[in-house]
Amino acid sequence: xxxxxxxxxxxxxxxxxxxxxxxxxxxxxxxxxxxxxxxxxxxxxxxxxxxxxxxxxxxxxxxxxxxxxxxxxxxxxxxxxxxxxxxxxxxxxxxxxxxxxxxxxxxxxxxxxxxxxxxxxxxxxxxxxxxxxxxxxxxxxxxxxxxxxxxxxxxxxxxxxxxxxxxxxxxxxxxxxxxxxxxxxxxxxxxxxxxxxxxxxxxxxxxxxxxxxxxxxxxxxxxxxxxxxxxxxxxxxxxxxxxxxxxxxxxxxxxxxxxxxxxxxxxxxxxxxxxxxxxxxxxxxxxxxxxxxxxxxxxxxxxxxxxxxxxxxxxxxxxxxxxxxxxxxxxxxxxxxxxxxxxxxxxxxxxxxxxxxxxxxxxxxxxxxxxxxxxxxxxxxxxxxxxxxxxxxxxxxxxxxxxxxxxxxxxxxxxxxxxxxxxxxxxxxxxxxxxxxxxxxxxxxxxxxxxxxxxxxxxxxxxxxxxxxxxxxxxxxxxxxxxxxxxxxxxxxxxxxxxxxxxxxxxxxxxxxxxxxxxxxxxxxxxxxxxxxxxxxxxxxxxxxxxxxxxxxxxxxxxxxxxxxxxxxxxxxxxxxxxxxxxxxxxxxxxxxxxxxxxxxxxxxxxxxxxxxxxxxxxxxxxxxxxxxxxxxxxxxxxxxx
Amino acid sequence: xxxxxxxxxxxxxxxxxxxxxxxxxxxxxxxxxxxxxxxxxxxxxxxxxxxxxxxxxxxxxxxxxxxxxxxxxxxxxxxxxxxxxxxxxxxxxxxxxxxxxxxxxxxxxxxxxxxxxxxxxxxxxxxxxxxxxxxxxxxxxxxxxxxxxxxxxxxxxxxxxxxxxxxxxxxxxxxxxxxxxxxxxxxxxxxxxxxxxxxxxxxxxxxxxxxxxxxxxxxxxxxxxxxxxxxxxxxxxxxxxxx
Numbered sequence: 001x002x003x004x005x006x007x008x009x010x011x012x013x014x015x016x017x018x019x020x021x022x023x024x025x026x027x028x029x030x031x032x033x034x035x036x037x038x039x040x041x042x043x044x045x046x047x048x049x050x051x052x053x054x055x056x057x058x059x060x061x062x063x064x065x066x067x068x069x070x071x072x073x074x075x076x077x078x079x080x081x082x083x084x085x086x087x088x089x090x091x092x093x094x095x096x097x098x099x100x101x102x103x104x105x106x107x108x109x110x111x112x113x114x115x116x117x118x119x120x121x122x123x124x125x126x127x128x129x130x131x132x133x134x135x136x137x138x139x140x141x142x143x144x145x146x147x148x149x150x151x152x153x154x155x156x157x158x159x160x161x162x163x164x165x166x167x168x169x170x171x172x173x174x175x176x177x178x179x180x181x182x183x184x185x186x187x188x189x190x191x192x193x194x195x196x197x198x199x200x201x202x203x204x205x206x207x208x209x210x211x212x213x214x215x216x217x218x219x220x221x222x223x224x225x226x227x228x229x230x231x232x233x234x235x236x237x238x239x240x241x242x243x244x245x246x247x248x249x250x251x252x253x254x255x256x257x258x259x260x261x262x263x264x265x266x267x268x269x270x271x272x273x274x275x276x277x278x279x280x281x282x283x284x285x286x287x288x289x290x291x292x293x294x295x296x297x298x299x300x301x302x303x304x305x306x307x308x309x310x311x312x313x314x315x316x317x318x319x320x321x322x323x324x325x326x327x328x329x330x331x332x333x334x335x336x337x338x339x340x341x342x343x344x345x346x347x348x349x350x351x352x353x354x355x356x357x358x359x360x361x362x363x364x365x366x367x368x369x370x371x372x373x374x375x376x377x378x379x380x381x382x383x384x385x386x387x388x389x390x391x392x393x394x395x396x397x398x399x400x401x402x403x404x405x406x407x408x409x410x411x412x413x414x415x416x417x418x419x420x421x422x423x424x425x426x427x428x429x430x431x432x433x434x435x436x437x438x439x440x441x442x443x444x445x446x447x448x449x450x451x452x453x454x455x456x457x458x459x460x461x462x463x464x465x466x467x468x469x470x471x472x473x474x475x476x477x478x479x480x481x482x483x484x485x486x487x488x489x490x491x492x493x494x495x496x497x498x499x500x501x502x503x504x505x506x507x508x509x510x511x512x513x514x515x516x517x518x519x520x521x522x523x524x525x526x527x528x529x530x531x532x533x534x535x536x537x538x539x540x541x542x543x544x545x546x547x548x549x550x551x552x553x554x555x556x557x558x559x560x561x562x563x564x565x566x567x568x569x570x571x572x573x574x575x576x577x578x579x580x581x582x583x584x585x586x587x588x589x590x591x592x593x594x595x596x597x598x599x600x601x602x603x604x605x606x607x608x609x610x611x612x613x614x615x616x617x618x619x620x621x622x623x624x625x626x627x628x629x630x631x632x633x634x635x636x637x638x639x640x641x642x
Numbered sequence: 643x644x645x646x647x648x649x650x651x652x653x654x655x656x657x658x659x660x661x662x663x664x665x666x667x668x669x670x671x672x673x674x675x676x677x678x679x680x681x682x683x684x685x686x687x688x689x690x691x692x693x694x695x696x697x698x699x700x701x702x703x704x705x706x707x708x709x710x711x712x713x714x715x716x717x718x719x720x721x722x723x724x725x726x727x728x729x730x731x732x733x734x735x736x737x738x739x740x741x742x743x744x745x746x747x748x749x750x751x752x753x754x755x756x757x758x759x760x761x762x763x764x765x766x767x768x769x770x771x772x773x774x775x776x777x778x779x780x781x782x783x784x785x786x787x788x789x790x791x792x793x794x795x796x797x798x799x800x801x802x803x804x805x806x807x808x809x810x811x812x813x814x815x816x817x818x819x820x821x822x823x824x825x826x827x828x829x830x831x832x833x834x835x836x837x838x839x840x841x842x843x844x845x846x847x848x849x850x851x852x853x854x855x856x857x858x859x860x861x862x863x864x865x866x867x868x869x870x871x872x873x874x875x876x877x878x879x880x881x882x883x884x885x
């Protein structure tokens with residue numbers, strides 16, 4: 001175990017980034033063309049970074065596994081993006097967004113980074129508007145705002161329920177503009193499978209062309225991973241099917257520390273799974289909890305009944321019962337745990353999956369009676385339509401069914417203040433890094449972070465790295481390049497030709513998901529985590545013995561793609577459990593049942609666990625490094641929603 | 643529910659393909675269309691066969707990856723829906739399903755049901771943006787946008803780039819896709835300045851990529867999963883000075 005330092009500037013918080021910017025080295029315009037930079041992943045962080053670096057004059061190569069950069073999963077973000085414009089004159093400020101983010105993250109994020117994020121938030125909105133992002137507007141023509149969970153001000157900018165789509169298309173178009181000007185080259189349907197390390201520095205990537213199966217090496221002066229989060233480790237999540245950890249996991253295996261892997265956010269209001277073959281879960285906006293009442297049958301024998309046939313006195317409005325003050329509006333983690341608890345006790349509703357009903361009712365009948373059908377339709381119509389198209393049920397007549405689902409991962413590659421990982425020349429942006437959200441992310445903050453990293457932070461810190469590290473050219477015959485190519489080819493052959501091919505990648509992925517969901521989901525405890533670590537180790541051995549990939553490796557083979565991703569998820573799953581086991585406290589989304597108050601609140605242990613847990617890969621056991629979190633500017637408090 | 647599926651199998655763009663018939667039984671009506679294909683693929687793996695390749699990602703109708711023609715309709719015959727948002731209960735009365743890829747010269751088949759839509763990216767690269775430098779944007783409220791224009795711009799900007807408009811068009815024209823981007827940016831003062839140049843470049847690019855011209859069939863707006871209307875095409879024609 002060792003201590004880890006983030007290379008933060010010192011002094012007053014307000015002037016740290018400005019001071020740091022001045023101290024960062026620059027590269028003169030005529031010299032930028034000499035530097036090659038690789039960006040993997042083209043979501044909000046990656047596309048905005050490519051656009052900015054390309055425009056500055058660097059040679060940029062980008063890669064994504066989707067068929068177009070426009071399809072990155074940032075596109076699915078619904079709610080909005082926070083910024084401290086204070087257009088509503090409601091007392092917002094950089095300090096307030098900074099404080100809300102630190103508190104929302106349950107005091108497990110780095111002050112300097114979060115302050116910088118809040119500071120840059122306003123400029124992101126300016127940039128997006130200038131690109132033609134059609135944000136919602138008032139009749140006066142000014143930009144509109146709405147409020148979002150965990151805050152008392154209206155600072156969220158939005159484009160109906162498709163804010164992520166509009167911001168991503170803005171960044172995609174800016175990226176496209178640089179492609180047209182030949183400042184950036186891009187390859188879609190290309191998956192990064194290895195980082196090339198030369199003299200302990202990241203100098204390139206090995207990529208598989210998903211159409212032809214060709215494996216190729218690409219060298220550069222540095223590599224930036226903007227490859228998203230790992231919620232799909234749980235198999236069922238709200239993430240797109242393709243989202244994976246492979247790029248970040250390859251980086252981890254090459255020496256980049258993985259920070260807080262157990263910090264995963266579970267969203268309480270998702271459409272429940274209906275069968276064992278379900279492939280993903282869909283999120284329903286949290287705003288529904290403003291007017292819907294959550295309940296489950298008091299009597300287990302009622303769980304099969306039509307909800308209309310269950311008498312009022314036989315309904316358990318459990319959030320209202322357990323948390324009288326906040327009732328149905330308790331934070332995401334508290335609500336999610338309560339729903340799981342009710343279902344685990346056998347009071348769930350809906351179809352049975354693996355012998356259990358996973359769902360509770362979200363009932364709008366009271367509000368419909370009070371306000372009338374039209375008023376409710378006006379407010380929630382599009383969400384009700386979405387629900388009804390997925391489930392075939394009419395929420396105006398029958399209560400909705402909801403169940404929590406993994407949604408976002410706060411953990412990721414450890415990065416310093418420059419967003420550089422513990423590997424020299426390897427950077428991480430967006431959800432791929434761990435930087436800003438601590439143990440829990442606030443709504444409308446993911447888009448903000450991805451764009452702050454891509455437009456404003458990484459372009460400066462990458463330039464500084466390039467300027468300070470004169471690097472010799474790495475040619476294609478360099479032994480490290482040859483070795484990395486071989487490692488990737490060998491692994492593909494292993495996946496294609498297991499000793500006793502028996503089960504598909506889905507089979508293993510579902511098994512892993514079930515283990516993680518039970519042991520490392522909404523509530524964790526030492527025994528279960530220890531047991532899960534053993535089960536995952538067995539699953540891993542089973543996988544390499546029995547994975548079955550049909551087809552060939554030199555054409556478009558989605559089974560092979562999935563097999564490689566599942567292999568990485570299995571290893572990551574083990575580390576998630578180890579991290580959850582190590583952290584003997586509850587904080588934010590990490591709830592260890594041994595460390596919860598009677599009311600189900602997280603009990604932090606600031607004396608012993610006020611640190612970032614960053615894991616270094618070792619062939620036998622991963623090694624923990626701690627970055628101590630020192631709160632110089634804000635006072636640590638306890639969340640209470642009773 | 644039991645289905646007979648006739649699925650287009652094609653090794654690559656150099657070889658011609660054919661329909662192959664599969665049976666799939668005991669499908670729950672709450673299974674999504676793509677999950678039904680997932681289950682078929684699991685069967686194929688069990689039988690040591692190569693899986694059917696099809697594009698998908700978000701599975702909630704926003705990424706634009708999925709792209710199947712089902713019984714003759716791009717994204718199926720349900721209105722304002724992507725393929726990933728279809729459920730097998732929508733096919734209660736059609737037990738025989740014909741599943742094909744998008745068919746257009748500018749969308750060559752890569753394998754089975756997967757096509758190459760790089761031509762759409764190329765069209766955006768030719769001018770589908772506002773030429774603003776990172777960092778040089780003015781204060782966001784410095785330039786007001788009337789609500790109506792902002793809402794209309796959003797309606798055009800909601801295009802997911804799936805290509806259903808091309809797949810359904812007898813001319814395999816990408817006019818609706820091109821017009822939606824031109825209209826989105828022209829309705830906003832930020833994009834207005836470059837509108838002529840942008841429209842000309844994007845339209846020329848569409849033609850050089852091999853897409854056909856619009857001859858007012860209007861099938862495109864009927865299949866568009868985001869409900870983008872042909873009024874976008876009228877707007878584009880105005881900008882190009884064709885009306």
